[in-house]
Amino acid sequence: MRVKTFEAGSMQDALDVVKKDMGEEAFILSTRTRRRPAALGMGEEAVIEVTAAVDEAQAGVPPVTNGSASLTYGLRPSLEATAARRPVRDVPAKATLPAPPPAPAMDLQPLRRELLEIKGAVAALKDNDARNASILKELDQMKALLSRIQRQGMPPAQLHLPPSLLELYGDLVANDVEPLIALRLCEYAQRALTDQGGDATGAVDPERARLFLRRVIADFIPVAPPIQLDPGKTRVAALVGPTGVGKTTTVAKLAAYAQLHLKQKVALVTLDTYRMAAVDQLQQYAQILQVPLHVALTVEDLRSALRFYQDRALVLIDTPGHSPKDTETLGQLRGLLDELPEVETHLVLSATTKPRDLTEIATRYEPLRPTRLLFTKLDETSTYGPILSTLARVKRPLSYLGTGQEVPDALELATSRRVADLILPGSMKEAE
Ligand SMILES: Nc1nc2c(ncn2[C@@H]2O[C@H](COP(=O)(O)OP(=O)(O)O)[C@@H](O)[C@H]2O)c(=O)[nH]1
Ligand SMILES: [Mg+2]
Secondary structure, eight states: OOEEEEEEEHHHHHHHHHHHOTTTTTTEEEEEEEEEEGGOOSEEEEEEEEEEEETTTTTTOOOOSEOOOOOOGOOOOOOHHHHHOOOOOOOOSSSOOOOOOOOOOOOHHHHHHHHHHHHHHHHHHHHHHHHHHHHHHHHHHHHHHHHHHHTTOOOGGGGGOOOOHHHHHHHHTTTTTTTTHHHHHHHHHHHHHHHHTOTTOOOOOHHHHHHHHHHHHTTOOOOOOOOOTTOOOOEEEEOSTTTTSSSHHHHHHHIIIIISSSSOEEEEEOOSSSOOOHHHHHHHHHHTOOOOOOOOOOHHHHHHHHHHHHOSEEEEEEEEOOOOHHHHHHHHHHHHTOOTTEEEEEEEETTTOOOHHHHHHHHHHHHOOOSSEEEEGGGGOOOOHHHHHHOOOOOOOOEEEEOSSTTSSSSEEEEEEHHHHHHHHOOOOHHH
């Protein structure tokens, strides 16, 4: 076996050189493109490097000149052509020995047919640039998916999805949407797209699939209306949740919005009396906003505070956070909130919390019967899938989204569309 590497400016030139040097029997081991300094130091140029091999016994066989050999990429002519070319040396004109039995006749038809098929496929690819490009794109997608599967250990269940949805599945999982939820969403989108006239295999245009899937996700995101402020009625909202998620900051944001933008009368109550710093923090906001703050230690305190603030459109209640093992104070808080009829309890969670912890926290706060979910710190993460998983588990509507530390600006009313955009962002193409 002789192996040799050739260089040329184009693939066709490289193949011609291989053919000339090694003959028609040569086959290509590898090809690669590399850059080398161009002549006279004029930048760089691409050079095709082809490594070819040939069986020594075949080396030097002169190339066939019937012009058909270049149709096969490996430069292997058909078996028939090789047989026809093989020199008939060593066979004396008049044999004295009995002639060897004739070689069994070989049916070359299937091979010929195969060759013609390959020839047709290559010609079609050459002729049809657009198709070529789309096949290459598809291959790129498959490659990206495969590496994603390798990285994320994707179970094979979703491989029945068409490539466009399979790619979106990968995007959802990369955004920390739980694989099972991502799969269900993609399957739902696939069924709906097929019903809407997609082809039978469910193949859809990737951009259309992305837009559609985002709409599907939006449909799965329940949102609450803003805290309703009615004339002559006091609305009471309490924010509960772990320490440090942004309850006090969000109370201040909501108070500032109602007071400054909606021109409504607001009062604050805090049950977070465990740390002086916590009272101080809210006291400072109350002073800036010029709203009253009541510190409640007991159920009686709380009741009398609410009676006192009956003229207010909105009373916001800040509460202490709890460590996972702190079931006692959580029980006390439950006792306090149970006393409040018609209170809207928002469970405040941080979008930066690990998905498994979010589930655990939501379970721990379930006895407080939160009526809303409120996510903060959206600005501090780039994966929003856990919001979807939490909604799927907790099944409460989303109220607000905290998007920064600034009071009151970094607070948004949650909308399904906004959250769906975060979970499945637009492609580059869509952004154009
Ligand atoms: N980046 C960011 N920080 C926030 C957000 N909400 C609150 N914080 C910050 O998180 C920290 C804890 O907030 P705090 O309101 O005291 O949390 P609490 O213990 O739940 O009352 C503070 O430094 C806040 O400024 C938010 O949406 N984004
Ligand atoms: Mg606080």
